[in-house]
Amino acid sequence: MTTIFAFIVVAVAVFLLLAYFSAPLVAWTVAAAAGLAYFTFNPLAWGVFVVIAASLNIPFVRRKVFTDHVLAIYRRILPDMTQTEKDAIDAGTVWWDADLFSGKPDWDKLLAVPAPRLSAEEQAFLDGPVEELCAMCNDWQITHEHQDLPPHIWQFIKDKGFLGMIIPKRYGGLEFSALAHSAVVMKLSTRSGAAAISVMVPNSLGPAELLLHYGTDEQKNHYLPRLAKGLEVPCFALTSPEAGSDAASIPDYGIVCKGTWQGKEVLGMRVTWDKRYITLGPIATLLGLAFKLYDPDKLISEKTDLGITCALVPTNTPGVNIGRRHFPLNQVFQNGPNSGKDVFMPLEWIIGGPEYAGKGWMMLMGCLAAGRAISLPTSSTGGVKALTRFTGAYARVRSQFKTPIGKLEGVEEALGRIACNCYVMDATRVMTAGAVDLGEKPAVLSAIAKYHMTERARSSVNDAMDIVGGKGICLGPNNWIGRGYQMAPIAITVEGANILTRTLIIFGQGAIRCHPYVLREMRAAKEMQGAQAAREFDDAFTSHIGHVLSNGVRAWVHGITSSYLAPTPNNGAPELMHYYRFTSRLSAAFAFLADMSMMGIGGALKRKEKISGRLADVLSMLYLISATLKRYEDQGRIKEDLPLIRWAVRDMTYHAQEAIDGILSNFPLKWMATLLRFTIFPAGMSFRPPLDARNRDAAQLVLVPGAARERLTAGMYVSKSESDATGMLEAAFLATVACEPIDEKIRKGLKKGKMVARPGAELGVIALENNLITAEELTQWQRKEALRKGVIKVDDFPQDFGRAQALDADATRPFVRAA
Numbered sequence: 001m002t003t004i005f006a007f008i009v010v011a012v013a014v015f016l017l018l019a020y021f022s023a024p025l026v027a028w029t030v031a032a033a034a035g036l037a038y039f040t041f042n043p044l045a046w047g048v049f050v051v052i053a054a055s056l057n058i059p060f061v062r063r064k065v066f067t068d069h070v071l072a073i074y075r076r077i078l079p080d081m082t083q084t085e086k087d088a089i090d091a092g093t094v095w096w097d098a099d100l101f102s103g104k105p106d107w108d109k110l111l112a113v114p115a116p117r118l119s120a121e122e123q124a125f126l127d128g129p130v131e132e133l134c135a136m137c138n139d140w141q142i143t144h145e146h147q148d149l150p151p152h153i154w155q156f157i158k159d160k161g162f163l164g165m166i167i168p169k170r171y172g173g174l175e176f177s178a179l180a181h182s183a184v185v186m187k188l189s190t191r192s193g194a195a196a197i198s199v200m201v202p203n204s205l206g207p208a209e210l211l212l213h214y215g216t217d218e219q220k221n222h223y224l225p226r227l228a229k230g231l232e233v234p235c236f237a238l239t240s241p242e243a244g245s246d247a248a249s250i251p252d253y254g255i256v257c258k259g260t261w262q263g264k265e266v267l268g269m270r271v272t273w274d275k276r277y278i279t280l281g282p283i284a285t286l287l288g289l290a291f292k293l294y295d296p297d298k299l300i301s302e303k304t305d306l307g308i309t310c311a312l313v314p315t316n317t318p319g320v321n322i323g324r325r326h327f328p329l330n331q332v333f334q335n336g337p338n339s340g341k342d343v344f345m346p347l348e349w350i351i352g353g354p355e356y357a358g359k360g361w362m363m364l365m366g367c368l369a370a371g372r373a374i375s376l377p378t379s380s381t382g383g384v385k386a387l388t389r390f391t392g393a394y395a396r397v398r399s400q401f402k403t404p405i406g407k408l409e410g411v412e413e414a415l416g417r418i419a420c421n422c423y424v425m426d427a428t429r430v431m432t433a434g435a436v437d438l439g440e441k442p443a444v445l446s447a448i449a450k451y452h453m454t455e456r457a458r459s460s461v462n463d464a465m466d467i468v469g470g471k472g473i474c475l476g477p478n479n480w481i482g483r484g485y486q487m488a489p490i491a492i493t494v495e496g497a498n499i500l501t502r503t504l505i506i507f508g509q510g511a512i513r514c515h516p517y518v519l520r521e522m523r524a525a526k527e528m529q530g531a532q533a534a535r536e537f538d539d540a541f542t543s544h545i546g547h548v549l550s551n552g553v554r555a556w557v558h559g560i561t562s563s564y565l566a567p568t569p570n571n572g573a574p575e576l577m578h579y580y581r582f583t584s585r586l587s588a589a590f591a592f593l594a595d596m597s598m599m600g601i602g603g604a605l606k607r608k609e610k611i612s613g614r615l616a617d618v619l620s621m622l623y624l625i626s627a628t629l630k631r632y633e634d635q636g637r638i639k640e641d642l643p644l645i646r647w648a649v650r651d652m653t654y655h656a657q658e659a660i661d662g663i664l665s666n667f668p669l670k671w672m673a674t675l676l677r678f679t680i681f682p683a684g685m686s687f688r689p690p691l692d693a694r695n696r697d698a699a700q701l702v703l704v705p706g707a708a709r710e711r712l713t714a715g716m717y718v719s720k721s722e723s724d725a726t727g728m729l730e731a732a733f734l735a736t737v738a739c740e741p742i743d744e745k746i747r748k749g750l751k752k753g754k755m756v757a758r759p760g761a762e763l764g765v766i767a768l769e770n771n772l773i774t775a776e777e778l779t780q781w782q783r784k785e786a787l788r789k790g791v792i793k794v795d796d797f798p799q800d801f802g803r804a805q806a807l808d809a810d811a812t813r814p815f816v817r818a819a
């Protein structure tokens, strides 16, 4: 009995070891042979063993008895993909996401990636033209009075090359790195949403990006220099009233036909479209247009339905209707509809020329990742940097119950969350832009960054609005937060609306692209035939089984050992080691859960968006944690920042655990859910939410001036003018902190009865009269008080909001807009 028990213990240990270390099949076979030898040398038993071992170890035999049959079933159940789905799946590259999906992230590889850096030229641009542009922008004037960027700002943007950051120098562009592009958009976002978006859009997915990748030499030579210098204002029109998220279903169409162009009969297309929400559309001179192209007379192709096609259409082309505006939540960046009916245009207007007819979706998907990795993640980070700095300052300047509100625990809690979000977001921004600079087009990571940064911006602005109270609600020149609050849903909706991005794209694309074997299996099943398909499928499928087994065992081992054995980097910061371990454990659990979900739910997983959305949350948390840890390492392990990392990583591991719990509680196969719960949480759900003490430490960092606050909000614009709302707030914050010893003297004087407050009189003056403070201290105190009163001041307007006066002025002064 004891020997049998010992055998079982050894057998289980060997099983765990082999699975844990992903041992090759031959090692499993040797172990099984040893087990059998322990019991018997019976020739029959060994004969059966040899047959089974040979069937599994000899690929040809294995295929015939096993994997060829699986392949046949797989082919039957795997739904056919449309070309648009294929293009979306194939688009972009995978990077760190593949490590997270593997269940064994290679931390040394991540930490060996050099910290992204700006060049001297890029830094000079940020310190020069970007700083200058920020100083020129008065957000209230822009959003309320001009309802547009004023002409001189538009001209500055064009003249300084802001619209050509992604265009190479040989075409007259700035040829900036993704990191620099991101830094510019981020800084502008801390000052003016309209300026940031107007600069962001031409540098994101649109005519320039598409031309760079697919344009003919003639198109590039003509348009890129003009785009770089702002001689053309581009927009890109995909969305139509009937096709928003389901953009591939656009009803807009073109028919290949002959027509007259500049006096000659040429082959062209007659295009009809109706687009809406097009950013920069109302003032664009160059319309990037997506439509479906048909060739009923087979003039250029054997196919009649060519597919989505992208063309560049000068907006002064007869028949193009453009110019009207939408009014997106009080934001005044140019945005509006455009349309055309049977507009004739030459085939040469197709981006890439006629041979790129029908390849528009592939082009769009191919280019989407880089822009999506930068635009919204960056502008959201800019927004949260501004919230961190200004809300922290306000929470120190504004007092209630004789206490700066930032020191009241409830406010502190919200402030701490904002500060930690800021750290995570900037870390993710830099890591994702850095990946683009390494040549990646990170399709899944850019979707994660887009979703989570815009969501974190939304939650941060909600927190900040709560802290700022009525001052944030009443709009006017002194309100530095209201427009940002209004902006939040826009970022959520554009470039892939967030619900869809979370539930369909992140896990849907990730499961196929980032998984080490799924795409290989799919390609073998659908794109290969005969022996090639059988060999490829056999190799991928058997490796896949080992992968699932290994991740399951590792998830369980890490679960019962409190992550003690989970991989860490060789040279990581000692103070972060437990976070690396937690993340490795969660990665193994996620990889196992992802495979079991695909296996258990199958194709229906696509419709089980509540499950796939939670799987996306786990993957996303793993990426955001990775970025946060890397940021700490890259910045030289600055201990002062540790509260931010500690709170944020704890919060994210806890969220990942909650998402896994949510999946298991709602998993359609209850027996499998029980098995999964036992494997992933063998010792219960051990991740705890972050401690309040960490939150307090994080909030403290933004309640005092100092290096940590500067680091956290680095790269943002800080006005030096006290006549500017944020400049005044910054000055009031510094003055408040500097004056605290003086305030303390006054407070003590009052408390001990050494002075008595008189109605209407300044406390500082009374304190001086009572020799509690000096004359210099009074001057300092009075300056602080003037700034403080300025900061808490809220704007008010005439009864009719000045409309009558404005109408009078309008009658004599026509509205002027940028050319």
Ligand SMILES: Cc1cc2nc3c(=O)[nH]c(=O)nc-3n(C[C@H](O)[C@H](O)[C@H](O)COP(=O)(O)OP(=O)(O)OC[C@H]3O[C@@H](n4cnc5c(N)ncnc54)[C@H](O)[C@@H]3O)c2cc1C
Residues within 6 Å of the ligand: 235, 236, 237, 238, 239, 243, 244, 245, 246, 276, 277, 278, 279, 280, 328, 335, 490, 493, 494, 495, 496, 497, 498, 499, 500, 501, 503, 504, 609
């Ligand atoms: C200010 C602004 C600027 C824009 N700029 C441009 C531009 O320059 N060029 C351009 O072409 N377009 C632009 N757009 C369009 C933008 O990309 C679309 O708004 C977006 O694609 C969503 O489409 P929709 O608003 O019609 O929402 P809908 O598609 O109607 O979606 C509504 C909701 O349903 C959800 N949903 C849809 N499908 C699914 C699914 N399968 N699973 C789960 N949830 C789903 C969405 O997430 C969303 O929450 C802009 C939009 C705005 C508001």
